[in-house]
Amino acid sequence: MNNLDVRTGFRSLGRGLPVLFLAIGELVLFCLFVTAVSLIGIGLGVLLVPALAVAVRAVVNNSRRNAARWSGRTVEEPYLPAPAAEPGLKGQWQRTHWVLTDPATWRDLAWMLVNPVVGVVLALSPLVLVVGGLGGMLMPAIYRPIADAGENYYLWVEISDLTSAWYAAALGLVTLLAGLAAGPALLRAHASLARTLLTPTRTAERVRRLTDSRSDAVNTSAAELRRIERDLHDGAQARLVALGMNLGVAEQLLAKDPEAVRAILADTRKASAAALTELRDLVRGIHPPVLADRGLADAVRALALDSPLDVTVNADLTGRLEAPVESAMYFAVAEALTNAAKHASPTTVSIDLWHEGGALRSQVVDDGQGGADPSRGTGLRGIERRLAAFDGLLAINSKPGGPTTLTMELPCALS
Amino acid sequence: MRVVLAEDLFLLRDGLVRLLESYDFEVVAAVDNGPGLLQALLDHKPDVAVVDVRLPPTFTDEGLRAALEARRQVPGLPVLVLSQYVEQLYARELLADGSGGIGYLLKDRVFDPDGFVDAVRRVASGGTAMDPDVVAKLFAKELHRDGPLSRLTPREREVLGLMAEGRSNAAIAQELVITERAVIKHTSNIFTKLDLPPSDADNRRVLAVIAYLK
Missing domain, CATH: 3.30.565.10 (Histidine kinase-like ATPase, C-terminal domain)
Known part of the structure; x- marks a missing residue:
């Protein structure tokens, strides 16, 4: 066992307890949530489910963060985006519907049941082995009262005298080393268990990507329409107004000052050419002719x-x-x-x-x-x-x- | 001079007919779709055709394709293509057969009736009329490459541009307000600097210049 492994071995010891506490919280929430769901029939559940879902997700997100930290890979939240909030009972019902139809909710529930059993065993084993191993190693020093009490075992060794106490100590050392050695692997196993239940499924992941890209596309095209509107408003539209005004002035001056009219008409022609150029560029940006x-x-x-x-x-x-x-x-x-x-x-x-x-x-x-x-x-x-x-x-x-x-x-x- | 006209928008078609007739052209057919254009070109074999690129039924480059097809069947049939936009790609396709009688102009050029009619006559007589926009884009690319074009003086570049549009020496002289003799001097300088075979015919000159630029 090299240095690195020993260090990660020791580090994995500290992770068992947070998993245990989280698992207890998850188990309690599981019971509450299942109760709330069963109360939907009498209406009360509609009020409770969305609120409890928030708590469930907050707690399970802690497990996600742990799994991400310990496996070094991010664990994305798999939940469907929330519906637009509507007030009153209708909104409550919609939120309940949203929570219950999200497959991620049911996977969370499965996790809250699996983690307190399998998860805790996996995460707590290194600590239990090391502490138990230490106990065995102390046996030669404290064996006397234990032996006097009679019928006491360390694993399968009956503690009756110093020889058996040393035997227990050797066994304790092996247990301790086994705990340190297995720690990282057990923790990885816990993380991959978490990944299977807590990461988005492929479909959910795809839905999320499509939702993102769709809203991107909608935003981009809205921005594009605004740009086109502005370009038309400031460009071609304004030039056409100026054209009309110029022509009006030319009409007025026609009898009095034909020379001035000639100049105005020349200007007007230039302005209409400029308007055309602008429109052409705009069209090219929307859909290129070729x-x-x-x-x-x-x-x-x-x-x-x-x-x-x-x-x-x-x-x-x-x-x-x-x-x-x-x-x-x-x-x-x-x-x-x-x-x-x-x-x-x-x-x-x-x-x-x-x-x-x-x-x-x-x-x-x-x-x-x-x-x-x-x-x-x-x-x-x-x-x-x-x-x-x-x-x-x-x-x-x-x-x-x-x-x-x-x-x-x-x-x-x-x- | 007998003209076949193809333009699908009634207002523009009407305006063009009136414009051409006021300059003593005879519009023998004014059609509004691609298949009709091809038929009219083959039936009338006009002195020149004025054709909008985009025509029904597909509203794509129907007019351009009908014109190219007509020229395939009647080599050298003079065609002036009008468009709301000019593309180098299309300019090259029009020039590809190497014979003259080709024009490619933005519709805006109609705003200057004298210039436009001059272009129509040029094309009818087997010359070339390339839009200044096409020429400007060709120049921009060549200048970016830092090629031999950068050895030309600004005046020579101006002359080269007008040459590429298909203008005659006399027209270039008038446009730049210089003597024709000066234009000839500029053109011979340009041909030397760019290593082009000297050529007097305006049309061959255009092809040489455009071929050089691409």
Whole structure:
């Protein structure tokens, strides 16, 4: 047994007692909760269940935190998001319904029953073994009163004289060492028991991810609509008002001062051209014309032509994809290209597009300076969010010094 | 001069017909959809066609495809494509067959009737009319690369831009308010600096310049 193991062995001793106390609390709450559920029939349960659920979750979350600390891996909360709070009895009923229909609630209950039995045995064993072992080792010093009382055993050794006391001491040493040695493994077993019952199931995890990405998508599109509204209001709309005013003035001046009218009309023409340019840019930001005309491959080729960088495009796509997926991938690639131009100062960029295994994939490789970090730039986060809205993924490989490879994937069918 | 016009929005079609007729063009057919356009082009074989990119029934690049198909069947058929947006991708497809009589302009250019009609005539006579936006994008990319383009003086770059749009020496001289002789001097400098084969025909010149830029 090396030093590290001894230390973790000793550390595991201290963890048995918190598990025991938590388990007692959990057992009590289990009884209360089950009682509350049985009272739903007479109405009282509707008041009690949501309140008790809060307590249950708080206590079980303690077990989650312990399991996370001892296993070194985070344990996510699996609960479904709470419904919008409504006042009165209706709200109470909705909350009760929410608690009882969440599979995580029932898994919590299972945990509250299993932990006081199996969990406590696992977590408390190291401490029990070590304390018991110490007791055995003390036997040679304290054996006399024990032997005098007669019929006393340390494990299977009857304590009758000094020889048997030394025998017990040796046995105690072995027990103590066994407790220290088994401690970390037992604690790991406890943590993995906790993980199986307390972490979100795959479905719950997926629901949570989808809920997050959906609310992201809703927020992004709301922000986008606001931007479009503002652009139209301050841009084209304002210019059209000015156009109308100019034309009104021109009408007034027509008889008196034809020269001035000529100047006003020239201005008006310029203003209408500017309004058109603004509208064109706006439309391009909403849905690029080539994407609508030709689909993703040509749209990305057009993007490459417009980019100041040297971009090669290899597209292996036959048929059209679903429009929203096409658009998401287009803007993700566009963002990746902008990002590369802005931060990496590459000389060449290559873009690959292909469809494989029920997913649309793209890879953007630049030979710039690398070191791209999604936690710093908003660009990469933006790409991630854009893809997440369609259950897609972004993988970044960017060593300092480059090259940088962005791999993007969107599940979709090819039509 | 006989013109076939394709534009699906009634107001614009009407306006274009009136504009062209006021400059003594004869609009022999004004259609509002892609298949109709192809038929009209093949039936009338006009002196020039003015075509909107986006047409029914698909409302995608129907007009562009009909024009390309008509030129495949009637090589060199002059077509001026109008669009709410210009794409280098489409410009290249239009120029790809290497014969002249091609125009690609933003719809806004109609705001300047003289300039627009000049472009239509240029295309009809086998020349080229590229939108300044297309040319500007080509330039931006080339300048970013720090290529030979950066060796040109700003004036030479201006001349090159107008050349790429398809303007004649006389037109460039008028636009820049310099003599035609000065324009010729600039163009020969440009061709030397960029290592391009000298060429007098405006159309061949455009192709050389565009080929160089991409």
